[in-house]
Amino acid sequence: MDNHEITMEKIVSLCKRRGFVFQSSEIYGGQAGAWDYGPLGIELKKNIQNAWWKEMTQLHDNIVGLDAAIFMHPRTWEASGHVANFSDPLVDCKDCKMRFRADDESQISKENVEKRICPKCGGELTPPRSFNLMFKTHIGPAEDTASILYLRPETAQGIYVNYKNIIQSNRMKIPFGIAQVGKAFRNEIVTKNFIFRTCEFEQMEMQFFVKPGDDDKFFEYWRGQRWEFYKKYGIRENKLRWYHHEKLAHYAKDAYDIEYEFPMGFSELEGIHNRTNFDLTKHTEYSGKDMSYIDQDNGNEKYIPYIIETSAGLTRNVLMFMCDAYEEQNLAKAGEPEDYRTVLHFHPKIAPVTVAVLPLMKKDGLAELAKDIQNELKEEFVTDYDQAGAIGKRYRRQDEVGTPFCVTVDYDSKEDNTVTLRFRDSMEQVRIPRSELTARIKQEIKNYKRV
């Protein structure tokens, strides 16, 4: 492998070094399956969430938002099928105590499962047993079955149980959607590949309610929309592909994943599912409340809507945007010694910091002038200020965290009120009046195309 290819180790190291993602409870040796987002990580995560929210609610007249509680009535999870079906088949090695998901060939082959041979030590495996992925807890002082609560394993159910409230309060008419971003929890047996698969994670889900019979059409529509979203935010299309599920989840009629080529290979980024009327039918059955829709524009026709779901991992998207942006770029011309910079080519709307302001020198009033310019830019953009070290090194530090624009303030700036605007990807620089800075950066963001 070329030394300058992307690896997960490099991403993990950059994330820690520059304050994107830290191991949870690191001082105690870390907590498996949980990660903390640092100052740049939280900006990046919020930007991805905002881009998704804009796309999925504000750009559609017929989609509204919701923020439902993580704790839901435990009957919810009986109705949804999660209590009975949301489990992985596990096998344990009686000798080395390793645990494997029997249905995951990246962990263990079918042959090993059948012959009950541990792939690690050759020891004897237990037969597969079902392991439910939902975290259970208790509410109130008594830890009995009446007090059981589950941490939600998907945000979707909060939408389904509120769908009638939203129809009534917001006068929604089918077809319409409800979007939600929030935490979800799964007791994943194997948490690996950094923030790809964790026990605590965030989802961005949109549930689109349609008339039965219109579901295939809207399924195709949302597949197209979700693919375009990633393109719009600069993700390289050759790193994306579709995966069509043959074995479907208990609620689905059809399902596709958008996969991204992570350093460990193509893996699921987002699922688009035709969930039919499964969930609403089950909630009608379990709650005793009729979840049918009455179409007042069509002679009060009554039916339980079908649901098309788009379900993306927000934290998994953070990893994907990091991986897609990462490049170690050799800046040397032919015949010169190698000179690498690490650069994150984030779309400017996704980058944690949009503009960094750098005074050429700290002295002679340049720092004060640069601070004044930064304060002006703060109203419009997320900014950073850096006066430490040589200017070339400061540019590299900004490149490494994906800041698309740097503004350099020098002695001429004091004389003629101009500044240097430097572009991360091309490293080109232009001299412009300070008064044009905000408008020019806005224009550059609007016209941004990844080269």
Ligand code: GAP
């Ligand atoms: N409501 C449907 C649903 O939850 P899913 O395919 O199980 O479907 C949807 O999950 C998305 O949530 C996945 O594509 C992935 O991006 C994210 N996701 C699922 N489990 C995850 C985990 N353990 N860690 C991080 N992200 C996860």
